[in-house]
Amino acid sequence: MPMCVQEVHPAIAHFPVALLPTAVAADLIGRLTDNNALMEVGRQLMPVAAASVAATGIAGFAAQEAVRTRDVSHDLLVTHRTLNIGLLALSVGLAAVRARSRRPSAGYLLAGLAGAALVTYSGYLGGRMVYAHGVGVDPADGVEHERAPEMPRNGFRRAARTAADNVGQALRHTAHDTAEGKITPRFQERASTRSEPAAG
Template identity: 40%
Template sequence: MERKLLLQELHPALVHMPLALLPTAAVADLVVVRTGDRAWEKVGRRLWVVGAASAVFAGVSGLAASKEVRMNAPRARELTFVHGMGNALITAGALGLMAWRQARPPTVLTTVLGLTACASALVTAALSGRMVYEQGIGITPMPQNAPQGSVKEPPLLSREAPVALLKDAGRGAAWLMSWARTPR
């Protein structure tokens, strides 16, 4: 029996792009700052565009995935919140650096900011590993009484998937913001 790619599986499939492209953009900027090589300036500028765009797609799919899984344990919700909010901040920073780089060459400050954001992305990526391997978030199939696992699973290439992606991404963003405002 052939298994179809599920909507919640789009996020782990997309996250590798920004995790590879954004550090490459930051390193290209570092080369420019250290050597003055103008050819790398153009490479970095283009990498910031593609890397930031891929971070947006990974983020939207992550917000949707957060509504496609079950997270009943407080630790699971905490990890998911820190992962999501951290990546939202990193994506906002990548978009800001991308906008800056469209009109200007890299500076020492923007290069350090870019490298710091990339190091922060490694932390949020490690949190996602804990979410899956320690907490079992998104593991399919899970027994219905498990505190974490999958809730629903529209096939990625189904008619339902685009609507579910946007609806669940909106619900995921609302959950992230409400969790940020909730005292613990």
């Protein structure tokens, strides 16, 4: 069965969801038990986790332009994207810090646990887009077909060009949304709902 551009992101999204918490868990357990082998696993795994976050993010940008979102699902997408940009910065920072130290510090472990929570919550938001709102689901009219070529039926070259174009378009949309203050609209919406006085 041929794969479409927007299907690459969910196909590889499990790598950061698994690798980042595993790297942190290995370091945490290694530090608590003074197990150098486990701490070395954590140290070696964190750059792999950061690379998987980057690859999944690029695939996410390509997917963003191939799917249809409206209202709540668009807010979910923007929030998911923003959290993942933050997760990329955090995971690259964690990998850089960990590469320079034989043992993980308490601050590193706390930041790593925050990253593990962030990747889990962001994955949940991605799942909500698909399962609650049909984003990217063809029978739910959630696909922009002209921006979602099948591979290899339409050729890898065309799919790669479309994916690169989608990433560029997604970066422009990200800059536009950020300039308009749409950084985490799902959080902003909930905060404004809580602050509204009750009617009656």
